[in-house]
Amino acid sequence: MSQTGLLYPDDSSIKHLHAKLTKAAQEINTPDHHLRRLLDRPGRFSDFSLGIDGFFMDFSRQRLDENALSLLHESQTLSNALKKFSEMTQGQIVNPTENRAALHTAARGTGPSPLLFKEMDVKAQMQQVNKKIEQFCLSVHEGKISSACGKPFTQAVVIGIGGSYLGCEFVYQALAGADRKMDLLFLPNVDIDNFARVIESIDKESTLWIVISKSYTTTETMANLNQVSTWLTNQGISPEDHMVTITAKGSPGDDPDTPVLASFHMFDFIGGRYSVSSAVGGLPLSLALGYDVFKRFLDGCRLMDTHVLESPAEKNIALTAALISIWNTLYMEYPAQAIIPYASRLARLSPHVQQLYMESLGKSVSPEGQPLTRPAGTIIFGEPGTNAQHSFFQLAHQGNAFPVDFIGIKAPGYTGIQALSKGVTNHQELWANLLAQAGALALGRSSDDPARNFDGNRPSTIITIDNLEPESVGMLLSFYEARTVLEGFILGVNPFDQFGVELGKVMAGDIRKEMAAKNQNPSYMFACASKTDNFYLDLLFRK
Ligand SMILES: O=P(O)(O)OC[C@H]1O[C@](O)(CO)[C@@H](O)[C@@H]1O
Numbered sequence: 069m070s071q072t073g074l075l076y077p078d079d080s081s082i083k084h085l086h087a088k089l090t091k092a093a094q095e096i097n098t099p100d101h102h103l104r105r106l107l108d109r110p111g112r113f114s115d116f117s118l119g120i121d122g123f124f125m126d127f128s129r130q131r132l133d134e135n136a137l138s139l140l141h142e143s144q145t146l147s148n149a150l151k152k153f154s155e156m157t158q159g160q161i162v163n164p165t166e167n168r169a170a171l172h173t174a175a176r177g178t179g180p181s182p183l184l185f186k187e188m189d190v191k192a193q194m195q196q197v198n199k200k201i202e203q204f205c206l207s208v209h210e211g212k213i214s215s216a217c218g219k220p221f222t223q224a225v226v227i228g229i230g231g232s233y234l235g236c237e238f239v240y241q242a243l244a245g246a247d248r249k250m251d252l253l254f255l256p257n258v259d260i261d262n263f264a265r266v267i268e269s270i271d272k273e274s275t276l277w278i279v280i281s282k283s284y285t286t287t288e289t290m291a292n293l294n295q296v297s298t299w300l301t302n303q304g305i306s307p308e309d310h311m312v313t314i315t316a317k318g319s320p321g322d323d324p325d326t327p328v329l330a331s332f333h334m335f336d337f338i339g340g341r342y343s344v345s346s347a348v349g350g351l352p353l354s355l356a357l358g359y360d361v362f363k364r365f366l367d368g369c370r371l372m373d374t375h376v377l378e379s380p381a382e383k384n385i386a387l388t389a390a391l392i393s394i395w396n397t398l399y400m401e402y403p404a405q406a407i408i409p410y411a412s413r414l415a416r417l418s419p420h421v422q423q424l425y426m427e428s429l430g431k432s433v434s435p436e437g438q439p440l441t442r443p444a445g446t447i448i449f450g451e452p453g454t455n456a457q458h459s460f461f462q463l464a465h466q467g468n469a470f471p472v473d474f475i476g477i478k479a480p481g482y483t484g485i486q487a488l489s490k491g492v493t494n495h496q497e498l499w500a501n502l503l504a505q506a507g508a509l510a511l512g513r514s515s516d517d518p519a520r521n522f523d524g525n526r527p528s529t530i531i532t533i534d535n536l537e538p539e540s541v542g543m544l545l546s547f548y549e550a551r552t553v554l555e556g557f558i559l560g561v562n563p564f565d566q567f568g569v570e571l572g573k574v575m576a577g578d579i580r581k582e583m584a585a586k587n588q589n590p591s592y593m594f595a596c597a598s599k600t601d602n603f604y605l606d607l608l609f610r611k
Contacts, residue, residue, distance in 0.1 A: 162562075170337060249358055372543040477533060479535045
C-alpha cells in the first residue's frame with residue numbers, strides 16, 4: 069500500500085485536496101458560517117452527532133459543514149487510515165522506524181484469534197500474563213502473599229514515569245467509585261519531594277512497590293528504585309520482599325535472578341503511552357480494585373475498538389474526531405485543544421492524553437523520513453469543569469480561541485443524599501454549566517460595551533458517557549487512542565516512535581557526569597560545554 073498523508077509534500081492528489089480544504093476553511097470563516105447560523109440549519113444536531121451504546125459525540129458546535137466534512141473524509145480515503153488501523157490490530161508493522169507492530173488493542177482481545185506475530189500467539193501470551201496477574205492479586209488480597217513484616221499488603225506504589233504511570237493513574241482515579249482493595253500511589257518524578265510525599269503517606273510494613281519500566285533504563289525510574297531500595301534497607305526491610313516488576317522481555321529488569329516477589333512482562337509491540345490495557349495498568353489496577361474491574365475496563369476498550377474497526381467511515385466516532393482535530397489544527401489554525409471533563413474523577417485524563425497525543429503526533433517527518441509540509445500535532449491541555457471556568461475560560465471566551473472537548477457523565481458515581489441548591493442537585497448544576505459553556509462559546513453575546521462583548525463562534529464537541537463504570541472508562545480510553553492513531557495515519561506520521569525524547573536524556577547525561585565528578589572531588593571545576601550550565605552547577609553546589 070503506497071504511503072501518503074495530508075502532510076506529505078509531493079503527492080499531487082494530497083495537494084489538490086489540501087487546496088480544496090483550504091478553500092473550505094475560507095468559506096467557514098465568513099459571517100454566514102458563524103456557528104449561530106450553522107446551528108440554525110435544519111438537521112444540524114442529528115447530522116453532526118454520532119453515538120453507540122454508552123458513548124455519544126455531539127460535534128454540531130464544531131466550525132465545519134457538510135462540504136468540509138466530506139473533504140476531510142477524502143483525506144482518510146487517500147491515506148487508507150481505517151484500513152491501516154485494521155492492519156495494526158492484526159499485527160502488521162505500523163511502526164516502521166522501529167520495525168514494530170502496535171498491538172495495544174490485542175491486550176483487550178481485539179483482533180483475530182489466534183493473532184500470530186513472529187510465530188508468537190500474541191493473545192495467548194497476553195492472556196497468560198493476565199492469568200498471572202489475576203492469581204497474584206488474589207493471593208495478595210487473600211493474604212497468601214504478605215509483607216516480610218507479616219502484614220497484608222494494603223498499599224501499592226507505582227514507580228514509573230510517562231506511559232508507565234499516566235494511563236494507570238487516569239484509570240485509577242476515574243474508577244474511584246469501585247470497592248478499593250488497596251490504595252494505589254504513584255512515584256513518577258525523580259524530584260526527591262515526590263518520594264518524601266509518598267513515604268509520608270504509606271505504612272512501609274504493608275506497602276508493595278511496583279516497578280514499571282518497559283526499558284528498565286529510564287533514569288528517573290531507576291533512581292527512584294535505588295532511592296526506595298536504599299530507604300527500605302535502612303528501615304530494616306529487604307526491598308525484594310516488597311517489590312514486583314513489570315518490564316519488557318529481555319530488559320535489564322527481566323532477570324530471573326532478580327529476587328522480587330513477582331515479575332510481569334510487557335511487550336515491545338506495545339508503546340508506553342498505549343500500555344494501560346496491558347500489565348502496566350493491569351497489575352496496579354487489579355491490586356487496587358480487583359481483577360474483575362480491570363477485565364470490565366478491557367471490555368469497554370474492546371467495545372470502542374470494535375466500533376472503530378467495524379463502523380462505516382461516516383459513522384465512525386474516533387475517525388470523525390480525528391478529522392475534526394485535523395480540521396481545527398491545519399485549516400482553522402487553532403493553537404491548542406482542551407479536554408474539559410465535567411467530572412473530577414477524570415482529572416487525570418488530559419495528562420494521559422497529552423502524552424498519548426503529543427508523543428505520538430509531535431513529529432516533522434514521515435515514516436520514510438520525508439520532511440512534512442509542516443510539523444504535525446498540537447498542544448493538548450485540560451482541567452475538569454466547572455474548575456476550568458474559574459481558571460482559563462476567560463481566554464476561551466474572549467481571547468485566542470481554542471476548540472474544547474467537553475465530557476459529560478450521565479450518572480455520577482455518588483448515589484447518596486443530594487441537596488437542592490437553586491432548585492437543582494449539584495450534578496444537575498454541573499451539567500447546566502457544561503451546556504452553558506458550549507452554548508456561550510458557540511453563540512456569544514453582542515454588547516455595546518466592547519469589554520462585555522462575546523463574539524462566539526468558538527468550537528466545541530460534547531462527549532457523553534453513561535457513568536464512570538469500568539466499561540465507560542475503557543471506551544473513553546480507547547476512543548482517544550484510536551483518534552490519535554487515525555490522525556497520525558491520515559497526516560502521514562508514525563504515531564508509535566518517540567525519538568524526540570532522546571536528546572534531552574543525552575544532554576542530561578553530560579551534565580550528570582560533571583555533577584558526579586564534583587560529588588567525588590569537591591574541588592572539581594565544572595567544565596560543561598555550556599557556560600550557562602556551569603553557572604547553574606556552581607549555584608547548585610555552592611554551600
Ligand atoms: O517504561 P519506560 O521504558 O521506563 O519509559 C517510560 C516513558 O519514557 C518514554 O520512553 C519517553 O522517554 C515514554 O515513551 C515512556 O512511556
